[in-house]
Amino acid sequence: MIRLAIRVRHQDAELALAELLALAPHGVEEVDLGDRVEFAVYGVPGELPVLPDLEAAIGGALVEVVTTEVADDWAERWRDFHKPIDVGPLHVRAPWHPAPAPERLDVVIDPGQAFGTGGHHTTRLCLELLLELEPAGAVMDVGCGSGVLGIAAEKLGFGPVRGIDHEVASVAATTENARVNDVPFGVLRHDLLTDGPVGSAQTVLANLLRPLLLRIARDGFAGGGTPQNLIASGLLETEADEVSAALCDALGLQEAERRVSGEWAALLLVA
Numbered sequence: 001m002i003r004l005a006i007r008v009r010h011q012d013a014e015l016a017l018a019e020l021l022a023l024a025p026h027g028v029e030e031v032d033l034g035d036r037v038e039f040a041v042y043g044v045p046g047e048l049p050v051l052p053d054l055e056a057a058i059g060g061a062l063v064e065v066v067t068t069e070v071a072d073d074w075a076e077r078w079r080d081f082h083k084p085i086d087v088g089p090l091h092v093r094a095p096w097h098p099a100p101a102p103e104r105l106d107v108v109i110d111p112g113q114a115f116g117t118g119g120h121h122t123t124r125l126c127l128e129l130l131l132e133l134e135p136a137g138a139v140m141d142v143g144c145g146s147g148v149l150g151i152a153a154e155k156l157g158f159g160p161v162r163g164i165d166h167e168v169a170s171v172a173a174t175t176e177n178a179r180v181n182d183v184p185f186g187v188l189r190h191d192l193l194t195d196g197p198v199g200s201a202q203t204v205l206a207n208l209l210r211p212l213l214l215r216i217a218r219d220g221f222a223g224g225g226t227p228q229n230l231i232a233s234g235l236l237e238t239e240a241d242e243v244s245a246a247l248c249d250a251l252g253l254q255e256a257e258r259r260v261s262g263e264w265a266a267l268l269l270v271a
């Protein structure tokens with residue numbers, strides 16, 4: 001088992017992460033090294049991205065590539081990497097973590113090959129903003145990944161919940177996680193870049209990168225629908241003003257709240 005780490009400057013981290021996730025959909029470990037950010041993936045030789053692919057995708061942003069052999073306990077280390085998180089009443093955990101006390105809302109997420117253990121700043125920020133809303137009404141989880149946001153919404157009392165993602169692995173992971181959590185969740189494969197806009201809902205959750213959020217601002221929602229609440233994340237704090245203005249102008253929304261964690265930001269936009 002090999003650990004392949006790429007190191008980039010902070011200002012290149014978003015681009016590098018987006019490209020690396022496309023090359024390594026099993027998930028990426030993020031380590032802050034001070035002046036640089038390290039993104040690491042684990043795999044056997046042949047499964048991991050190769051240097052020419054990395055250079056083609058991330059190119060000039062690469063500062064360093066480091067590969068190390070990982071001992072045979074890699075699976076345990078990988079599992080150790082996923083810690084359960086608590087956000088308000090929600091306890092988001094992997095299937096191998098113990099169940100929480102019965103008064104907690106247990107959200108069991110096996111990310112499979114999809115993004116979304118709940119541990120990433122952007123996911124957590126979305127969950128925090130979701131807790132600010134009256135828990136009722138339809139939800140659209142755009143870029144649902146593992147389904148963590150939509151499943152958490154169901155557990156809080158929102159519904160019905162639908163979601164889309166362009167990755168087959170995300171549709172599979174969301175379907176399976178919804179089954180394990182015993183919540184209804186209608187999920188479809190849909191690429192925002194090629195399949196056109198997606199349908200709206202009372203609450204839209206969109207943990208996407210800046211270009212896709214700007215795409216939503218440009219294209220709107222199918223049938224011209226507009227959410228009452230739009231939680232948008234996956235953007236850097238430095239991008240928040242631009243993305244907020246674009247979405248508010250296009251959809252007639254107002255920014256009600258902005259939260260920041262690490263270098264990431266999330267927006268709550270309301271009608």
Ligand SMILES: C[S@@+](CC[C@H](N)C(=O)[O-])C[C@H]1O[C@@H](n2cnc3c(N)ncnc32)[C@H](O)[C@@H]1O
Pocket residue numbers: 114115116117118120122123126142143144145146147148149164165166167170190191192193207208209212234
């Ligand atoms: C940052 S992850 C968010 C996952 C999960 N919702 C969460 O909050 O943890 C972004 C998701 O958007 C999906 N995505 C990226 N580009 C997309 C596109 N063009 N159309 C639809 N989904 C896309 C990715 O596959 C990924 O699952």
